[in-house]
Amino acid sequence: MQGMTPTADRPLVLIGAGKMGSALLSGWLDGGLDAKAVVVIEPSPSPECAALLGDAGIVAHAAPPAGVTADVVVLAIKPQIMGDTLPGLRSLIGPGTTVLSIAAGTTLANLEAGLGPAAIVRSIPNTPAQVGRGITAAVANGRVGPEARDLVTRLLEAVGDVAWVEEEAMIDAVTAVSGSGPAYVFHFVESLAAAAVDAGLPPDLAERLARATVEGAGELLYRSDLSPSQLRKNVTSPGGTTAAALDHLMAEDGLSPLMTRAVAAAKKRSEELSG
Ligand SMILES: NC(=O)C1=CN([C@@H]2O[C@H](COP(=O)(O)OP(=O)(O)OC[C@H]3O[C@@H](n4cnc5c(N)ncnc54)[C@H](OP(=O)(O)O)[C@@H]3O)[C@@H](O)[C@H]2O)C=CC1
């Protein structure tokens, strides 16, 4: 990873190495971030997290160690505990420290209230970051200068794509689309597998077909220059089987209005989490 600035003396401090924090850390270590430049605060590492930390030779701390000023503090704890946790992290922040929050709902104002004056980026990544294929949208407060923005861009680009937005309100919609979105896709696989069983296939074959179909379609979408709409049309022979299914999925009460309701519910929940 070119130009990473965290060092052993001025580390990247990860607060919370759960599912998303571990996914990011794994991507950063794979991308060349020196494990000696990482401090992890995680009171109860999962077995997966313990294995990741063990392989990298990183020790999990229960609380911020004294005397550490961070180059970057990454907040990857649940939004519900953010308010109680932030004041205890102030000791990590000094001149030039950048704070990168990935918490759903927690606003820049919430973060500033808990941490005091600091350069803060609010972002929403997603779990494909674990395999370098995440997408993160981010918004910065007024204290984030070009260097801090570059540092955050490099960190986030190490695990996928990055989109900076200027309007913080967009982050609730981002959370509902790309932050939560991988779960919608995984549920689609579950639903396709269940439908396959209903259609007469044995469960193991049903899951194998559903999984491989979404993997392959995702890879095709990734590699192709064609729009999703054209790729769909390429599967759909006139009067054929796909058209018969799409008559249901693209009906007035089909997938599109359902997805609109689902995303609206996630967006509303993100707004509620700001407290
Ligand atoms: N999962 C996802 O796909 C995405 C998550 N996010 C955001 O990332 C954040 C983390 O989510 P996720 O990884 O799913 O949640 P997890 O619960 O998996 O991770 C949070 C971790 O923080 C630990 N923790 C609790 N208290 C502290 C503390 N005081 N200091 C340090 N660590 C602590 C938790 O331990 P314990 O379990 O013991 O409480 C847990 O291991 C959330 O804010 C979420 O909104 C954003 C985008 C996508």
Ligand SMILES: O=C(O)[C@@H]1CCC=N1
């Ligand atoms: O479910 C959540 O609240 C978090 C934020 C986006 C994905 N997971």
